[in-house]
């Protein structure tokens with residue numbers, strides 16, 4: 001059986017780390033795609049990563065390109081095309097620049113790899129994934145946005161450090177849009193099933209929620225650009241769940257068709273990811289205050305989607 005084919009659209013900071021992880025995990029052969037002006041950069045990064053295979057011992061091929069024809073027949077595409085945030089910018093501030101880019105990417109993906117499971121990382125995330133589905137017309141389960149795995153990872157780290165426990169035992173779900181209104185679900189935050197509130201006082205938990213909501217911005221302020229290691233790992237967890245049919249329950253920006261009371265909107269919800277893509281959304285019970293937070297987050301995502309819809 002031939003190896004799977006993985007297309008990484010955008011060969012920047014996240015793209016490079018995605019390629020490294022996909023190859024190291026032997027998930028498939030990788031094409032690192034970027035615009036024509038950065039084709040040599042993509043090829044150089046791919047060559048460096050292929051040389052790395054002699055040391056680390058993976059057989060996956062990694063190639064750089066600016067030709068969409070090379071992405072023909074991809075099983076998975078992970079999209080980071082666009083510009084990242086700079087200090088002082090919100091994710092929503094990127095919409096004017098990244099909207100034409102996601103439209104260009106979606107039109108080409110529709111032409112060259114219409115069967116691929118698409119994972120969108122470009123920001124503003126929930127609106128960009130909506131636009132990808134709108135332009136490609138792909139089935140709703142064949143595209144998802146990566147935000148919830150990352151936001152949950154940040155939340156879990158802060159909980160582990162505050163409680164003084166292993167990161168391996170912390171379980172949490174952060175739902176809603178990938179913005180300052182995201183919804184860390186405290187009622188489901190546990191240390192291997194034991195409520196986190198057993199170990200962490202309410203005011204400390206609230207401080208962790210606040211830090212998680214601004215978790216991306218904290219890194220942008222420190223580095224001058226946005227995070228890339230944890231975002232790449234999070235997207236690869238989703239790609240792996242699809243490629244290996246793992247049926248993992250992951251928080252993903254998935255298309256809502258009535259679930260949680262929302263229609264025609266992508267926001268972060270718990271979903272099973274397997275060979276069918278986003279196979280099933282799980283409508284967990286939320287407290288009244290979590291429902292209110294989700295409504296606020298959904299409204300803020302909708303306002304960015306509305307801007308996209310009005311932009312020719």
Ligand code: APR
Pocket residue numbers: 009010011012013014015033034035038080081082083084085094098101104105121122123225226227228231
């Ligand atoms: N097609 C393909 N690639 C493109 C396109 C396009 N139409 N337009 C831009 N790119 C490429 C850029 O040339 C650049 O190499 O996307 C790459 C983005 O890489 P970085 O600038 O390093 O950004 P990165 O940190 O990887 O983040 C990318 O993910 O988290 C989000 O907010 C972040 O939207 C940003 C995206």
